[in-house]
Amino acid sequence: MKKDFSKSLIILGGGVHQLPYVKYCKSNNIKVIVLDKNSNAICKEIADIFIALPISNSNSSDIIESLKPINHNNPFSGVLSPGVELAVLASRIANYFNLKSINLRAAEAATNKILRLRLLKDNNIPIPEFEVVKSIEDANMEIPFVIKKEEGSGSRGVSVIRSKKDLISNMRKYPLDKDKSYLIEKYHEGYEVSIEAFIYNKKYYYYCFSIRDIEILENGEVIEYGSLSEPKLPQDQRKKICNIFEDGCNALGITEGPAKGDILYTKDGPKIIEIAARSAPLAPLIAKKVYGIDMVQVLIKWSLGEEIKSILQSPIPFNDANSICHMILGHTKGILLKIENIEEIQKLDCVINFTKLQEFVTPMTLEEPNNVNRLMYIVTIASNSDVAYKYAKNALSKIKLIYQ
Numbered sequence: 001m002k003k004d005f006s007k008s009l010i011i012l013g014g015g016v017h018q019l020p021y022v023k024y025c026k027s028n029n030i031k032v033i034v035l036d037k038n039s040n041a042i043c044k045e046i047a048d049i050f051i052a053l054p055i056s057n058s059n060s061s062d063i064i065e066s067l068k069p070i071n072h073n074n075p076f077s078g079v080l081s082p083g084v085e086l087a088v089l090a091s092r093i094a095n096y097f098n099l100k101s102i103n104l105r106a107a108e109a110a111t112n113k114i115l116r117l118r119l120l121k122d123n124n125i126p127i128p129e130f131e132v133v134k135s136i137e138d139a140n141m142e143i144p145f146v147i148k149k150e151e152g153s154g155s156r157g158v159s160v161i162r163s164k165k166d167l168i169s170n171m172r173k174y175p176l177d178k179d180k181s182y183l184i185e186k187y188h189e190g191y192e193v194s195i196e197a198f199i200y201n202k203k204y205y206y207y208c209f210s211i212r213d214i215e216i217l218e219n220g221e222v223i224e225y226g227s228l229s230e231p232k233l234p235q236d237q238r239k240k241i242c243n244i245f246e247d248g249c250n251a252l253g254i255t256e257g258p259a260k261g262d263i264l265y266t267k268d269g270p271k272i273i274e275i276a277a278r279s280a281p282l283a284p285l286i287a288k289k290v291y292g293i294d295m296v297q298v299l300i301k302w303s304l305g306e307e308i309k310s311i312l313q314s315p316i317p318f319n320d321a322n323s324i325c326h327m328i329l330g331h332t333k334g335i336l337l338k339i340e341n342i343e344e345i346q347k348l349d350c351v352i353n354f355t356k357l358q359e360f361v362t363p364m365t366l367e368e369p370n371n372v373n374r375l376m377y378i379v380t381i382a383s384n385s386d387v388a389y390k391y392a393k394n395a396l397s398k399i400k401l402i403y404q
Helices: 019-027 060-073 087-097 104-109 113-122 164-169 235-252 283-291 295-303 342-346 385-397
Strands: 007-012 030-036 049-052 078-080 130-133 145-149 158-161 182-186 191-200 203-216 222-229 257-266 269-276 323-328 334-340 351-356 364-366 376-382 400-403
Touching: 007 019, 007 087, 019 030, 019 295, 030 060, 049 060, 060 087, 078 087, 078 295, 087 104, 104 113, 113 130, 113 182, 113 235, 113 269, 158 164, 158 222, 191 235, 191 283, 191 295, 203 235, 203 283, 203 323, 222 385, 235 257, 235 269, 283 295, 283 351, 283 376, 323 385, 342 351, 376 385
Parallel strands: 007 030, 007 078, 030 049
Antiparallel strands: 130 182, 145 158, 145 182, 191 203, 191 257, 203 222, 222 323, 257 269, 323 376, 334 364, 334 400, 351 376
């Protein structure tokens, strides 16, 4: 017997970070159409319709064509791109099917790193000094500097050049290409803050404010190990970070919906590194436990065009919230035969989130750690950041990776 759904939602991405959104839809009589390039994505089994198709901001025409027959039978109610850099694609889908989304211009400005910095500079928003080049060899800026590809998230396509050796080792990564440009930024010392908010009726509802744990490797590659929320951060610094973030969102035209940013706090004050018109993979999934706001529900209802004022209550103030530590499990290069004690750490009271980033089908051939081949991460919660960090460190130490 055919099921009658109240509404239908397109979700871009079918991985572990989209799973809670799909589960919410299934529990609330919302038909869910999931698109993912991985034909074996974890959301495939529970989605009402699953489409295995390369999804990117550049192939919107093919994706819209694949969606047309589905819309004909059961018109779409919304589209959402949670935790993935697909705001442009979501906006184009929304425009075609007359759905709610941020406007295309804002999506493009918040996705293309070069366009973003130019707009921020034009609006006198503090950013690192920058230049645009066709290859790394064209860089005029003195070492040290940061080089970035035009699009990408999570430190992908980013290198920090601190020496001539780094410059030479990255020439193949950033070669001359008539169809590509690269962003060169002056390197500044400081700490980097990840910040995230939902914008509604000109108000910012913050549900993420954490310091990123990043290491620069010998070849200039940037690798992330997680993040740590820090309520002890001075109020004046936090206010400056929020102010520059909100000014940046306005400059890019992000006036409603999810927005996330990476802000570098330097000796000269905060500078915007990134602003994106989307949610991060993790922050909305733990917002209810940490800040008392159910961001999965908010994001879904907003994308469906439903009323959200009643559920978008002000989050717990950052100073009053518990601290959390997001920590990624490290590994070494080799053939992994077995992973032990996963169940044990999931039972710990301090662990509020455990996420496998890939399927554990052993034996597994592991390369040196990078930002796309990590195994898992956990999130711990405590009354202060020192304890949250200690909990995470102790929990992950219980995981035993058995190599050949």
